[in-house]
Amino acid sequence: MRVHSIDVFRAVTMVLMIFVNDFWTLEHIPQWLKHMPGQADGLGFSDTIFPAFLFIVGLSIPFAIDHRLDKESSVQVVIHIVTRSLALIVMGVFLVNLENIFPAAMTIPKQLWQVLLIVAFMLVWNNYEKTELSQGKVKILVGAGVLLLLLLAYLYKGGSAEDVHGMRRHWWGILGLIGWAYLISALIYLAARGKLIWVGLGFLIFMAYNYLDFTGILDFLEILHPDFWLTGHASHQALVMGGVLTSVLFRIYREKGTSMVFQILLMLGILLIIYGFMVRPSFGISKIRATPAWTSICMGISVLVFLFFYWLIDLKKMDGWT
Structure with missing residues (x-):
């Protein structure tokens, strides 16, 4: 069963992404609408859009992979995942070089x-x-x-x-970051076969990595950066896996009634935001630095926005504007 609210959430996020990407060309834009500076401790509206897109990538993974598994073998699905990821990574590298x-x-x-x-x-x-x-x-x-x-x-x-x-990998680019995060998260979901315990464990590992990386405990892994796939301090992988976890919870509890879906996802979104503010004093909120607070708060916001769109589109059928 298709969840139309995911499609609407994705479309709205893409429109907003195009919208906020042009702010730097304009003057007299309110600071709260723009990206916060790299060393600032704060969250602008623009800082919430990219993590929302990563979250939506994760939301879609369980539905897309399960649909393919109905028609294809696991090997074919792996090839599909790798091919899509490679496309994003290659395009990201070329576009970054275009800027330079x-x-x-x-x-x-x-x-x-x-x-x-x-x-x-x-x-x-x-x-x-x-x-x-x-x-x-x-x-x-x-x-x-x-x-x-x-x-x-x-x-x-x-x-x-x-x-x-000649061409260099200055950084992976937005598309490349999405590609790496999608690759790892999709393979984890495929290996987990949608089981909540394994999806949840994958999510917690990336959240823990994101936090521990900022404490300095994982400095010995710096030799792997920036060429290793855990770019962005694992923040991007955590955001995509957060979307995967939300989808798995959504599908489990939707069978038990709408009220259960709202209770579970509302609790998840609120807990993520609370956790984000709990770790904020240590590292601040920063999109540029991909801090744990930014990761968790934006993920929590995305869960709540998805819940709103599910209520508006799938339950109330108020989709005439889409």
Whole structure:
């Protein structure tokens, strides 16, 4: 059974993400709407949007994977998960390099490189299932896209006049961060086969890692950063796993009645927010630093917003505006 409130929550979040991403180009925007500075202890409205999107990624994982398991083997599902993750990671790396491009050293204009990059993305990751193209033609188009990506990587020059270099992984980019978090969380859910105890354990491990990383206890793992998949102090993985846990709880308690769903998820959201404010004195609330307080408070807010949309869309059927 499809939960339409998840689709609405995702759509609203994507609209808000586009909206807040343009704030830096505007003047006289209230501070509470913008991202807080990196070392500040506070939460702006813009700081809640990206974690909400990560949470929604997790919300969707149980429904999507279980649907695929009805038709495909576990191996096929793993291949699907890895393929989707790789797409996000590759796109993230290319887009980050686009931000650091050095036009004067390029053999083609930056604008042309950028347009060709989007064309390559479309060729490689277009949804060809809904087209009438033969498998042979699809393979040709995807192959052309891969070759174009390789050519663009070869032509790329970044840096400055003093330090011209080729493509680098400066950081994973927003898409890359989503890709890594999705990869780990989806594989955990698949291995757990939806069992609450294992999903909950995975969630708690990432929450604990996020906290312990800030205490310095895990400094010995710094050799793995930033190339290891636990980017962002495991905050992003915790947010996605929080969405997975919420979905598992939702599906378990929905069978026991609407009131149970509201009680459990309301309690979860409130407890997460309380925990966030409990650890705030230690590390502050910061999106830039991905602190435990930011992770937990934003996750709690996302649980409560999902609960609101479930009440509005799925229960009250007030979806005419969607």
